[in-house]
Amino acid sequence: AQSVAQPEDQVNVAEGNPLTVKCTYSVSGNPYLFWYVQYPNRGLQFLLKYITGDNLVKGSYGFEAEFNKSQTSFHLKKPSALVSDSALYFCAVRDMMTGGYQKVTFGTGTKLQVIP
Amino acid sequence: DVKVTQSSRYLVKRTGEKVFLECVQDMDHENMFWYRQDPGLGLRLIYFSYDVKMKEKGDIPEGYSVSREKKERFSLILESASTNQTSMYLCASGVNIAVGELFFGEGSRLTVL
Numbered sequence: 517a518q519s520v521a522q523p524e525d526q527v528n529v530a531e532g533n534p535l536t537v538k539c540t541y542s543v544s545g546n547p548y549l550f551w552y553v554q555y556p557n558r559g560l561q562f563l564l565k566y567i568t569g570d571n572l573v574k575g576s577y578g579f580e581a582e583f584n585k586s587q588t589s590f591h592l593k594k595p596s597a598l599v600s601d602s603a604l605y606f607c608a609v610r611d612m613m614t615g616g617y618q619k620v621t622f623g624t625g626t627k628l629q630v631i632p
Numbered sequence: 633d634v635k636v637t638q639s640s641r642y643l644v645k646r647t648g649e650k651v652f653l654e655c656v657q658d659m660d661h662e663n664m665f666w667y668r669q670d671p672g673l674g675l676r677l678i679y680f681s682y683d684v685k686m687k688e689k690g691d692i693p694e695g696y697s698v699s700r701e702k703k704e705r706f707s708l709i710l711e712s713a714s715t716n717q718t719s720m721y722l723c724a725s726g727v728n729i730a731v732g733e734l735f736f737g738e739g740s741r742l743t744v745l
Contacts, residue, residue, distance in 0.1 A: 525672075550732040552734075557738070558738055558739070559636070559736030559737050559739050561736070562732075562734065565733065606674065606675070608732060610732055613688060613690070614688075615688060617682060617688055619665070619677055619690065620732050620734060622667075622675040623674055624672060624674040
């Protein structure tokens with residue numbers, strides 16, 4: 517089965533500073549990778565995806581992610597953090613179920629706290 | 633604006649009670665999912681449906697069942713709720729899972745006493 521790991525439970529960053537939320541993956545074949553964000557008391561929202569092509573993927577709200585095949589990583593980044601970016605961030609990967617159906621498998625999540 | 637609506641945001645039930653969680657999407661998506669979210673465990677897939685009346689078990693189906701009688705509606709059923717089913721339940725829908733873009737409801741927080 518494919519999997520992703522988010523090594524940090526929480527990341528703190530000062531407003532205006534660059535932020536990075538880390539994700540590593542373990543897949544067989546080509547990885548299909550995603551980032552989602554969850555604001556308090558809300559469902560998840562899709563941010564961006566890597567399927568193929570350019571290693572730097574741009575997404576919503578000024579976020580981008582860097583795919584690194586040699587390090588099996590897919591870190592989420594933003595050049596300048598906003599207090600409103602404070603949320604729970606999930607890395608995810610396309611996976612296969614018994615019977616050949618596809619699903620999305622999520623990491624454990626990283627809480628981002630942006631300090632004013 | 634796309635929308636996935638979960639019928640109840642907060643529920644409190646007693647052990648042994650039957651619980652229904654309903655989810656409706658207005659995007660004509662074939663695929664619908666039920667996940668549960670627990671701190672430190674992320675999201676875990678309970679059940680999945682790829683068409684009306686079709687269902688597949690996810691990673692943690694024990695203690696749950698589902699129903700999909702209409703394309704837009706996917707229900708999660710706890711036949712006899714237990715305290716270890718206290719959790720946040722998230723419904724999602726999508727067209728092409730390969731590109732991973734799922735649309736989520738706002739969640740149903742269930743407490744079983």
